[in-house]
Amino acid sequence: MKKWIFLFLLFLVVPVLSYAIDLENVTAQFQKLVEDYESGFPQDPFVSYVKENIPQLQKYRIFRRFLAGSVEKTEFAKTPGDYLFVLYQNWKETNWERKLSNVLFLSYLQSMMSGSKPSESVLKNSPAFNSFFAEYRMFVRSNALNLLRWILAYYTGGTNTPPPVEFNLGIRNTGFSFNVNHDVHPDILKVLPEDLEAKLKEAIEEIASSKNQAEYTRNINRQASLLWKEFESNISALQNEVADVFENTSPSISNFWWIRFVVYGILLVIFLRKYRTILQFIIAAEILFIWVTKSLYLNTVENMIFSTVVVFMFIFFNFILLVRRRYLYPLLSLIFVFLLFIPSYISIREMGMDSAFENSPYYDQLKFEVFEGSDSPVKTAIRRMNTIALSSKEHTKQIVETLGSLPEELLKIGALKSIEPTKNGLFFLLNERSKFFTTAGFEDRLDLTGKIEGDLSDYLSQEKSRYRKYRREINSLDQLIKKITSYTSEKFSQDFERELTNTIERYPLIAGVSFSYSTEKSYLSLKPYRTMNGLIGIFTFFLLFFSAVLGGRYLLFPAAATLFTSILSMIKWKHLEVFVESGIFPLIIETSSTHTFHIEVFLIFVSLFLLYKNFMKRRVKA
Numbered sequence: 001m002k003k004w005i006f007l008f009l010l011f012l013v014v015p016v017l018s019y020a021i022d023l024e025n026v027t028a029q030f031q032k033l034v035e036d037y038e039s040g041f042p043q044d045p046f047v048s049y050v051k052e053n054i055p056q057l058q059k060y061r062i063f064r065r066f067l068a069g070s071v072e073k074t075e076f077a078k079t080p081g082d083y084l085f086v087l088y089q090n091w092k093e094t095n096w097e098r099k100l101s102n103v104l105f106l107s108y109l110q111s112m113m114s115g116s117k118p119s120e121s122v123l124k125n126s127p128a129f130n131s132f133f134a135e136y137r138m139f140v141r142s143n144a145l146n147l148l149r150w151i152l153a154y155y156t157g158g159t160n161t162p163p164p165v166e167f168n169l170g171i172r173n174t175g176f177s178f179n180v181n182h183d184v185h186p187d188i189l190k191v192l193p194e195d196l197e198a199k200l201k202e203a204i205e206e207i208a209s210s211k212n213q214a215e216y217t218r219n220i221n222r223q224a225s226l227l228w229k230e231f232e233s234n235i236s237a238l239q240n241e242v243a244d245v246f247e248n249t250s251p252s253i254s255n256f257w258w259i260r261f262v263v264y265g266i267l268l269v270i271f272l273r274k275y276r277t278i279l280q281f282i283i284a285a286e287i288l289f290i291w292v293t294k295s296l297y298l299n300t301v302e303n304m305i306f307s308t309v310v311v312f313m314f315i316f317f318n319f320i321l322l323v324r325r326r327y328l329y330p331l332l333s334l335i336f337v338f339l340l341f342i343p344s345y346i347s348i349r350e351m352g353m354d355s356a357f358e359n360s361p362y363y364d365q366l367k368f369e370v371f372e373g374s375d376s377p378v379k380t381a382i383r384r385m386n387t388i389a390l391s392s393k394e395h396t397k398q399i400v401e402t403l404g405s406l407p408e409e410l411l412k413i414g415a416l417k418s419i420e421p422t423k424n425g426l427f428f429l430l431n432e433r434s435k436f437f438t439t440a441g442f443e444d445r446l447d448l449t450g451k452i453e454g455d456l457s458d459y460l461s462q463e464k465s466r467y468r469k470y471r472r473e474i475n476s477l478d479q480l481i482k483k484i485t486s487y488t489s490e491k492f493s494q495d496f497e498r499e500l501t502n503t504i505e506r507y508p509l510i511a512g513v514s515f516s517y518s519t520e521k522s523y524l525s526l527k528p529y530r531t532m533n534g535l536i537g538i539f540t541f542f543l544l545f546f547s548a549v550l551g552g553r554y555l556l557f558p559a560a561a562t563l564f565t566s567i568l569s570m571i572k573w574k575h576l577e578v579f580v581e582s583g584i585f586p587l588i589i590e591t592s593s594t595h596t597f598h599i600e601v602f603l604i605f606v607s608l609f610l611l612y613k614n615f616m617k618r619r620v621k622a
Helices: 002-013 023-038 045-068 080-090 096-114 120-124 127-154 186-191 196-208 213-249 259-270 272-293 301-323 328-339 361-372 377-404 406-412 439-487 490-505 532-550 553-571 598-621
Strands: 416-422 425-430 575-578 587-590
Touching (some): 023 045, 023 096, 045 080, 045 096, 045 361, 045 587, 080 096, 080 127, 096 127, 096 213, 120 127, 120 213, 127 196, 186 213, 196 213, 259 272, 272 532, 301 532, 328 532, 361 490, 377 439, 406 416, 406 439, 532 553, 553 598
Antiparallel strands (some): 416 425
16 A cells, blocks of 8 residues: 555656656665564674664663763754664665665664654654765765856856767857866756756857856856756655655554553543542552563653552552551551662673673773763763862962052062172062061051952952862862773773873863772663563552542552562563663673662562451451
């Protein structure tokens, strides 16, 4: 069906526009790339390259957050498209059609990671797509201008060399010459506008009226630039057409899980009188759903609404319970929140920087964002230190000038007879009979020393403040240096130390500093909210909390679902899925690191407690 849609669109557009790029071929290549990727064993070099580097992208984002923080100092928030753009930039491809099919594949992969449908907006906001057309526009412009100048010069007698394309135009001999650049790519002949001949005829008339050589040259360049706009409009139309074709021909990413909310609503309407029972079944179903699908990382509206509502209701119900002085469930909530900040996986060797990461394009990207870029935390810290040093230098120069002018003042008022330089320094010859030393000189002495006292007091106050700020900055930088050299590979640490040394040398005011480079390597530890099982555990507890507040005999279903999923999570603890960030696949590794199991144990304890409580209530009623 999508193939027929594509052909229909192409049929409508081709009579109007001429493209050097065969859209049908691009689409066919793009669909082959998708099929190759989904096969699980890619044969295409670009697909293999992308698949090999997805784990490196995930590590890059994990280390970037750990070493440089989560805040991006960019005008717009970065998306997975920005991270995939790194792969596009580092892949060398010369064929325009193949390059465009690679762009479409990366945009499709971005949609897959976020769980959204491939759309025009996804493609048009893709840095790879915009970069491709910027590059393609420059290529067409350069060649089109050369060709147009050549054509205009040939048909006005400016050159005897015929252009690579003929027109039904007479040659006008203007008597002037034009230096033609014959560097024209053959592909440019495929993008000539259909009405170019008529436009050329009008341009030649303008050029033929030139009165001298300078005007002739100027007119050819001007008319070529005006004719280029015809090419440019074709490229803009091509850009829109590619986006439209991408949306209509991309393999669909189906997500029908939202239908469960409709089912839940229907059940609540039908069994309104038994809403507690239905809600308990819904909570149990959601606990099993989030454990089976593990789709919390998807950047979808469904997840956003689900997360927002669940977290808000969790806080709200805890507040209500505290107001009503029912402290058991808020206490359990407080304990659970505390447990979230205890690492669940400790020192994960499998997440260390290996040679695969060092050889990936994300290695240089991480270096740039951690210590090479102007906005990196290392460069920012050094600039702050230098700002403090500059402020201190300027203030110190002022105080030195003030103190340096003191002997001149003492000479003027007669307190000194002379100042004589000696091999041991300056010799001050006092005038002991000066009025300055008598009781009549009290005011002069107080005026002179009062000014110095004020300057010195202000200087000491500000210099102490600057020194404290400098010590904070250098201690903070030292801690960051320890972290970088502890948790990264030997190669990364060496590159960092080299760059840090070179950077410090460019700031002569920063001197006498030494840093703590760690020689012992450490590995990342993960708190529960940084793993998929941990995230699932968090939302499972929230849902179980709602179930407990709701109460009723069917509380046993959510409690049993929690018990079941928690035990299975404990059994499969070695299969670690690391939550990278929303819109990026989790990093999946098999680990042998230490696992604390504290979230699973707590969930098992709470579910058993609720089951026991429910059982005892039913026993009492019986």
